[in-house]
Amino acid sequence: MIRIATWNVNSLRARLPRVLAWLEATKTEVVCLQETKLADGAFDPSPFEAMGYQVAHHGDGQWNGVAIVSSVGLVDPIAGFGRKDLEAGCRILTANCGGIRVSSVYAPNGRSLDDPQYAIKLQWFEQLATWLRECGLPEQPHVICGDFNIAPSDVDVYDVQALEGMTHVSERERAALEQLLSLGYSDSFRALNPEQQGFSWWDYRGGAFHQNHGMRIDLLLTSRLLSARVTEATVDRAARKGEKPSDHAPVTITVID
DNA sequence: ATGGTGGCCCGGCCA
Numbered sequence: 258m259i260r261i262a263t264w265n266v267n268s269l270r271a272r273l274p275r276v277l278a279w280l281e282a283t284k285t286e287v288v289c290l291q292e293t294k295l296a297d298g299a300f301d302p303s304p305f306e307a308m309g310y311q312v313a314h315h316g317d318g319q320w321n322g323v324a325i326v327s328s329v330g331l332v333d334p335i336a337g338f339g340r341k342d343l344e345a346g347c348r349i350l351t352a353n354c355g356g357i358r359v360s361s362v363y364a365p366n367g368r369s370l371d372d373p374q375y376a377i378k379l380q381w382f383e384q385l386a387t388w389l390r391e392c393g394l395p396e397q398p399h400v401i402c403g404d405f406n407i408a409p410s411d412v413d414v415y416d417v418q419a420l421e422g423m424t425h426v427s428e429r430e431r432a433a434l435e436q437l438l439s440l441g442y443s444d445s446f447r448a449l450n451p452e453q454q455g456f457s458w459w460d461y462r463g464g465a466f467h468q469n470h471g472m473r474i475d476l477l478l479t480s481r482l483l484s485a486r487v488t489e490a491t492v493d494r495a496a497r498k499g500e501k502p503s504d505h506a507p508v509t510i511t512v513i514d
Numbered sequence: 515a516t517g518g519t520g521g522c523c524c525g526g527c528c529a
Contacts (some may be wrong), residue, residue: 267529268521292529294522319522366529404528460529462518504520504529 258513259286259329259355263402263475264496265363265441265458265505269293269324272503277304279496282287286329289361289402293322300324309387316352323363329355348381351394354465357512358394362403367424370408375424375439377404394484395440399480404458404505406433406474409444412454413473417510421469425472429437442478445510446490455492458505467499475508 316322456471
């Protein structure tokens with residue numbers, strides 16, 4: 258059995274004590290991190306290595322940045338899409354962890370429907386789908402973990418009306434997510450918890466967490482071969498509380514052999 | 515109410 262988690266930490270420098278404490282407490286075997294906001298040269302693997310983890314990092318500066326932390330092996334890392342011409346920022350890192358291909362992804366936010374970043378977001382998802390097919394990843398035991406910046410359906414947001422006309426819930430974004438699912442991937446949390454809301458992000462502003470004004474945008478999409486082995490999917494809401502939390506909570510799946 | 519909070523790094527930008 259191994260557990261695989263995804264956690265947008267909103268700066269690994271700011272969140273390092275929380276991340277290390279969470280690893281110590283949960284002993285989660287594989288953790289995909291997003292928004293490390295570090296360049297590779299500024300990333301220090303030693304605190305993870307001291308806890309028995311291997312780690313790969315892909316970042317080039319103060320924005321974005323993704324990492325994979327694993328205690329069950331970490332080999333064959335692939336940074337980006339393997340095509341620098343099509344890579345917008347450091348938003349995807351893939352490795353083999355204990356026989357499972359694991360991708361840590363941080364999708365573009367999109368900002369607003371009329372912003373050029375919205376089209377870039379949709380293009381990024383197109384490129385992701387193309388790259389997955391090219392690599393044959395949908396036919397392998399594979400999980401795409403990360404902050405997709407898309408709420409898959411209306412039950413995944415606190416107030417549909419309040420978000421009308423905003424990013425994260427638009428038809429085109431949801432279609433982009435559906436395109437990934439059509440490759441055979443399953444939204445593991447929703448598949449295992451049809452009734453739970455499972456929010457994973459709450460705005461820092463306006464007391465959103467305490468009012469549970471959140472969204473479920475941090476997903477673990479499992480390929481067909483892997484989906485059959487996933488027995489549990491949980492959100493650790495406690496990690497959103499306390500001193501200097503990220504605005505995202507970790508989401509964890511349990512995978513049996 | 516076009517705010518609010520928190521991260522980047524020090525004047526806005528980004529989420």
